[in-house]
Amino acid sequence: MKIGIYGLGRFGSFWASTLSRVADVQAYSRSSSAPEGVLFVSEENVCKSDLLFLCNSISSVGEVCDRIAPFLKEGMIVADTCSVKVHPLETMKKRLPASVQILGTHPMFGPDSGRNGVAGLPVALCPERIDDGSLKTVLDLFTSLGLRIETLTAKDHDREAAYSQGITHFIGRTLDLLNLEPSRISTTGYEDLLDIVQQTCNDKWQLFVDLQKFNPYTEEMRKKLHSSIEEMLVKLDSIESIGEK
């Protein structure tokens, strides 16, 4: 099976290298060259893969679908890798030819969290328009990487991810505004917080904005977080001070 990667940004390059350990991988990107072990091919040729992973930003899925649609081969699988699922799957269904199969995937890791290997890490799967045999091929591929496969609907994915990945990136970016510094007397909890700031801010600003704007549940998450902070401030204010008499 020939695997194609469309887009070699931060995640695409990482995903191409990871997959090249267990499969034949070819890749196309507008700007960069392919990582070691991955064949760089033209935009038209990457569309002739058996399984094509789209590794572009959430906000560019529509544009990418329009670019690749004329070149896709009948029966192939097109899988997005976006951090939200409702938006890309709706877009792919609308803009890709009916003759290609569509699968939503969200590897719940990246170059930072997967730097020591991806075995044991989760990947979310949202089968959209795919036959059982093709789905099994993808399941076998992910299993060969040691991934933990979690199948769910796009809506359930986005709802759950808003309160896990979405909230993590929101807190990381918000704490970054405080310019927190390492401390000689830091606790492990504080070090974990600094790690969260670093890991979330290592990703592109575009990912943060797209995560917050294209997941239909993140607005509610931010509002609840905001009111929880206010509730806690009121709670503390209402406690009488217990200073020495």
Ligand SMILES: O=C(O)C(=O)C[C@]1(C(=O)O)C=C[C@@H](O)C=C1
């Ligand atoms: O490991 C990294 O580099 C990541 O930032 C991975 C990370 C995250 O931890 O939020 C970022 C985007 C993907 O959707 C999944 C996971």
